[in-house]
Amino acid sequence: MPFRTASLALAASGLLLTGTAQAIEYNQVDATRSSLAFTSKQMGVPVPGSFKRFNASIAFDPARPTAASTTLEIDLASIDAGSREANDEVVGKQWFNVKAHPTARFVSTGVRALGNNRFEALGKMTVKGQTRDVVAPFTFKQEGSGGVFDGGFVLKRMDYGIGEGPWADVSAVANEIEIKFRVVANAGPAKK
Amino acid sequence: MPAPSPRYTGPAMAAHWIMAVLILVAFPLGVYMQDLPLSPDKLKLYSYHKWIGMTVLLLFLPRLLWRITHRPPAPLPMPAWQHRIAESTHHLLYLLMVLVPLSGWLMSSAKGFQVVYFGVLPIPDLMGKDQGLGDFFLQAHKLLNFALLALVGLHVAGALKHQILDKDGTLRRMLPFGQ
Numbered sequence: 001m002p003f004r005t006a007s008l009a010l011a012a013s014g015l016l017l018t019g020t021a022q023a024i025e026y027n028q029v030d031a032t033r034s035s036l037a038f039t040s041k042q043m044g045v046p047v048p049g050s051f052k053r054f055n056a057s058i059a060f061d062p063a064r065p066t067a068a069s070t071t072l073e074i075d076l077a078s079i080d081a082g083s084r085e086a087n088d089e090v091v092g093k094q095w096f097n098v099k100a101h102p103t104a105r106f107v108s109t110g111v112r113a114l115g116n117n118r119f120e121a122l123g124k125m126t127v128k129g130q131t132r133d134v135v136a137p138f139t140f141k142q143e144g145s146g147g148v149f150d151g152g153f154v155l156k157r158m159d160y161g162i163g164e165g166p167w168a169d170v171s172a173v174a175n176e177i178e179i180k181f182r183v184v185a186n187a188g189p190a191k192k
Numbered sequence: 193m194p195a196p197s198p199r200y201t202g203p204a205m206a207a208h209w210i211m212a213v214l215i216l217v218a219f220p221l222g223v224y225m226q227d228l229p230l231s232p233d234k235l236k237l238y239s240y241h242k243w244i245g246m247t248v249l250l251l252f253l254p255r256l257l258w259r260i261t262h263r264p265p266a267p268l269p270m271p272a273w274q275h276r277i278a279e280s281t282h283h284l285l286y287l288l289m290v291l292v293p294l295s296g297w298l299m300s301s302a303k304g305f306q307v308v309y310f311g312v313l314p315i316p317d318l319m320g321k322d323q324g325l326g327d328f329f330l331q332a333h334k335l336l337n338f339a340l341l342a343l344v345g346l347h348v349a350g351a352l353k354h355q356i357l358d359k360d361g362t363l364r365r366m367l368p369f370g371q
Binding site for chain 2: 042043044045046047048082083085086088089166167169171172173
């Protein structure tokens with residue numbers, strides 16, 4: 001019955017709207033407890049690194065995950081790639097070209113609930129002027145008045161031209177870079 | 193003419209020459225690679241250097257066990273002081289065959305670059321990342337290597353002196369061929 005289905009949908013959306021009114025949004029990011037780490041593989045050797053400075057704005061309501069949205073901005077010059085030598089190298093033209101492209105950006109286009117506090121953020125990742133679709137699974141855990149988002153995905157550096165010229169040799173530095181993020185956010189007033 | 197002195201055993205010869213080649217490749221590689229600007233080639237050379245070093249360390253224990261359980265040929269006639277120098281050199285060479293790769297392994301761990309043997313087998317780190325200790329082990333690794341270089345030089349000079357000046361056939365004892 002089309003009519004019945006429609007009314008059910010209406011009822012459901014009404015419920016959701018009611019939910020929103022009372023929902024909490026975890027939109028105040030605690031920078032000191034959040035982290036953005038990555039692991040590159042150099043000659044098969046996992047080398048950990050991280051970005052020290054990034055901004056995240058998150059609107060997330062566990063009761064209505066699909067309405068969530070997030071923007072992540074990474075200050076690429078704040079990279080720690082594992083050694084002084086590497087830090088000097090990766091801000092350069094062949095890697096991030098930080099002078100021309102100081103920030104990388106992730107803008108979500110949607111969030112899917114996978115059940116069991118597991119979700120999937122879909123979005124556009126822009127690095128070095130290249131934009132690619134990214135799917136990042138993450139978990140959400142309530143912690144006091146705040147929430148912890150833990151997740152990660154594999155970024156293929158060659159999709160963005162990260163490591164050009166001789167560095168395009170993926171037998172030395174693997175194409176796959178494992179990204180891990182932890183965003184600790186406190187509940188703030190819900191934006192509308 | 194006296195009967196020629198017996199030879200070293202086959203495994204002793206194999207261990208000696210394999211180690212010699214590994215050390216003679218790893219040493220100049222180590223000197224060369226460290227001044228290179230960061231590049232994929234530099235990463236590769238560092239890995240090769242570490243794999244060679246780990247191979248030396250890996251071969252050391254069986255070599256030492258073989259040496260302990262198999263008496264080498266009696267020393268060739270020489271003055272007592274020369275014999276003492278030869279013996280000390282051998283002992284120190286054995287010691288450095290362990291300390292040189294070990295200090296490199298410690299340096300890798302402290303600098304936060306794990307050794308992954310042949311790019312596939314991760315060798316456990318001996319310590320966590322620590323920049324200060326990393327620099328310390330770098331200096332230790334260098335110092336031990338120059339000690340090793342000096343001892344190898346002494347060892348080769350001694351062998352050549354016996355071979356060329358004393359004409360006592362010392363080299364053939366370590367070679368599987370020749371009269």
